[in-house]
Amino acid sequence: MNIGDVSSRSGLPAKTIRYYEDIGLIRPHRSANGYRCFEEKDLHKLAFLGRARALGFTIEDCRTLLALYEDDSRASADVKQLALEHLSKIEAKIADLQAMRDTLRELVTSCAGDNRPDCPILKDLSGAE
Amino acid sequence: MNIGDVSSRSGLPAKTIRYYEDIGLIRPHRSANGYRCFEEKDLHKLAFLGRARALGFTIEDCRTLLALYEDDSRASADVKQLALEHLSKIEAKIADLQAMRDTLRELVTSCAGDNRPDCPILKDLSGAE
């Protein structure tokens, strides 16, 4: 398989696949003409990476997850711990964003949104009490 | 005021303040010795920027907000629109993160987290159906 094939089959852009090779996540062979030559195993890895990234795992997490995946003597506790840490980061981010959202909603609601210059949003940003 | 003073009074790191000057958000004067020399007005702007950034507005949004703030003939509708667009981006991000969180929670819950290698998290990432 050439890169275009794995790209469409994995859903990852070719650029991303080259990048993953660059940073050592995959190691496709090369054909005589210099083209990358992917096997099913590579495609499988790429799909794995795509799903892990879609769950928000960092590249370094993905590297660890792949290593665990390929280690038959892994302990599921290690995977779970990684996932739990990631989960708590996500939950923290959600909380941050929700706080922003709540403040913004209030501000937006209180702003008339007309032709006049008076604006509670700007007033709040400028430090009114 | 030197940069250390505005830094502690605005809560922004000196690095950030220099960066904001670099990209043209503020234009402090210079003393004879080459030090940046901030007035109350600059401090006010920095505090404004700090609050806008804390609400998640991008730097370019902040630039626009500052311009609106300083424009006495602004229409509050322009501010409101900017805030609404930002709000919907935040809401979209929250939704994305919540979807990740829900999936991760399920996976984490179903994983024994013991010494054995069997792991539903890896199984899911590897594309099991």
Add this chain to the structure above:
DNA sequence: CTTGACCTTCCTCTCACTGGAAGCCTCATA
């Protein structure tokens, strides 16, 4: 005179790609 706390500029690094340029390779068609 020295010490330590500030301040300056400049350069590099982050993260996970994305875009683009310049140049091969391959295949189908005229």
Add this chain to the structure above:
DNA sequence: TATGAGGCTTCCAGTGAGAGGAAGGTCAAG
């Protein structure tokens, strides 16, 4: 056989919003 399109290669630069650090100037106190 020439040509053109499309796919592949490498390499370089840019993204956002700063953070980290080196090398060196400045200032007040002891």
